[in-house]
Amino acid sequence: MRSLGGAALLAALAFGCAPSPEQPARRFQAAGNHEVVLEHAGRERSFILRLPPDFVSRGPLPVLLAFHGGGGNASGFQKYAGLDEPADRLGYALVYPDGTGRLGRRLLTWNAGACCGSAMQQGADDVGFALAVLANLAGELDLDRTRVYATGHSNGGMMAYRLAADAASRIAAIVPVAGADMTLEFAPSAAVPVLHIHSVDDPRALYAGGPGPRFPFTTRRVQHRAVEAGLARWRERDGCAGPGREIDSRSAGPHAAVLVDFGPCADASAVAVWKLSGPGHGWPGSASVLPERITGPNTTVISAADEVFRFVARFSRPDAPALTSR
Numbered sequence: 001m002r003s004l005g006g007a008a009l010l011a012a013l014a015f016g017c018a019p020s021p022e023q024p025a026r027r028f029q030a031a032g033n034h035e036v037v038l039e040h041a042g043r044e045r046s047f048i049l050r051l052p053p054d055f056v057s058r059g060p061l062p063v064l065l066a067f068h069g070g071g072g073n074a075s076g077f078q079k080y081a082g083l084d085e086p087a088d089r090l091g092y093a094l095v096y097p098d099g100t101g102r103l104g105r106r107l108l109t110w111n112a113g114a115c116c117g118s119a120m121q122q123g124a125d126d127v128g129f130a131l132a133v134l135a136n137l138a139g140e141l142d143l144d145r146t147r148v149y150a151t152g153h154s155n156g157g158m159m160a161y162r163l164a165a166d167a168a169s170r171i172a173a174i175v176p177v178a179g180a181d182m183t184l185e186f187a188p189s190a191a192v193p194v195l196h197i198h199s200v201d202d203p204r205a206l207y208a209g210g211p212g213p214r215f216p217f218t219t220r221r222v223q224h225r226a227v228e229a230g231l232a233r234w235r236e237r238d239g240c241a242g243p244g245r246e247i248d249s250r251s252a253g254p255h256a257a258v259l260v261d262f263g264p265c266a267d268a269s270a271v272a273v274w275k276l277s278g279p280g281h282g283w284p285g286s287a288s289v290l291p292e293r294i295t296g297p298n299t300t301v302i303s304a305a306d307e308v309f310r311f312v313a314r315f316s317r318p319d320a321p322a323l324t325s326r
Contacts, residue, residue: 026140031055031088033078040132041125043100047133048074050084050094055141061093062147063137064312065130065163067156069179070109070116074098077153080286082305090309093143097133099155100124105253112158114181115222122286126159127166131325134170138323145320149312151175151304153283154205157196160180161230164192167326173270173315175308178205178281181230191238191269195311197284197304198227199276203296231262239266247272252301254278270314274302 028034034049047112055061064087068077074096087094099108100119109117111124119126130150137143148161149172157179164174165181168188177197200207209226236238240262248259255278262271274284280296282288285303288295 019320028140036136038132038136040129045098045100045129045132046074047095047097047186048078049137050078050087050096051141052088052091052093055093058091059120060142060144060147061091062144062312063093063095063134063149064308065095065097065133065148065150065160067097067110067150067159068099068108069153070099070155071107072153072156073106073108076289077156078288081153081283082286082303083151083308086305087311090313092191092309093137093141095133095137097130099126099159110152110159110162112162112179113185114153114225115158115182115281116155117220127163128326130163131167131170134323135325140244143323144316145170145298145323146316146318147172147312148317148320148323149175149308149315151171151177151308151312152179153177154179155296158214161194164194166190168192170315170320170323171209172317172320173312175290175304175311177283180209180225180227181233181266182225186233186237188237190317191265191267193238193265193270193311193315194231194234195270195272195274195307196227196231197274197276197302197307199279199281199296201278201296202281204281204294226267227273231273235262235265235271238269238271239265240269240271250301252299253282255297255299257284257301268315272311274307276301 031053053172099110101108109119110154111126112118116190152160160174160176161181165183175195212222244254244260247261250257279299282298
């Protein structure tokens with residue numbers, strides 16, 4: 001469902017079906033998907049909003065921002081991430097923003113700091129865009145400002161880190177998947193709980209860091225930061241005293257997963273990592289949209305979608321400011 005623009009609203013007025021001044025028109029009156037376009041930093045930006053059943057009667061809605069991977073887009077990520085069903089069941093407003101690129105809504109990237117693509121090269125204000133999305137929605141929906149979360153895949157996971165670092169007072173927790181912290185200026189104003197999900201055998205976003213392989217049909221490569229080096233920054237910021245202990249393990253065929261927790265942490269925060277072995281760069285729990293010869297093996301050893309909601313549900317930020325653009 002696409003939000004009403006000015007022309008559509010004028011048409012409604014002309015046919016006498018607009019609500020009275022006491023009951024202004026609202027864009028979001030039904031559960032499910034809504035395509036929204038807004039202006040930010042001089043350009044048209046877009047996102048998909050998914051609202052759960054009976055969202056009006058649920059009270060303030062927690063919000064999950066879900067950032068697609070580099071070269072993808074919001075609709076593509078929504079199709080494979082598996083986030084819709086748990087968000088509907090648990091009563092979350094789910095937001096899939098689109099990055100930027102040179103080919104419309106195709107081959108989009110995020111400016112996550114040291115990555116990726118044209119978004120990085122052009123200095124796209126993607127943190128500002130994410131905050132503008134929240135402000136845009138808060139004007140018409142009952143959103144819970146204390147429970148705003150972020151996740152993302154690959155470059156989208158990097159974007160979740162960038163958002164948490166640059167807008168820590170707004171974000172209650174993040175779950176980046178297959179994308180390390182690539183922020184350049186790291187000075188979060190508050191502790192942010194982090195669960196990272198990544199395979200040590202990821203052939204593209206290398207767990208140990210270093211130059212990744214060339215992107216298909218290009219000569220471009222990304223110099224990845226080591227996952228645990230990025231986590232070390234958050235462990236220090238969140239005051240996590242533990243050296244890391246295994247608190248869960250799973251296996252599925254040749255694939256294994258170990259959950260390492262670095263608590264206890266200060267301010268009721270947390271830093272943990274699901275460390276997979278065997279799978280590739282895909283989103284755990286779903287099939288990659290790219291061939292396995294490019295991304296490595298898919299896996300069901302864990303469901304990233306389930307782990308996202310299991311983790312973020314533990315955290316809120318009672319002192320979060322109003323959902324306004326910075």
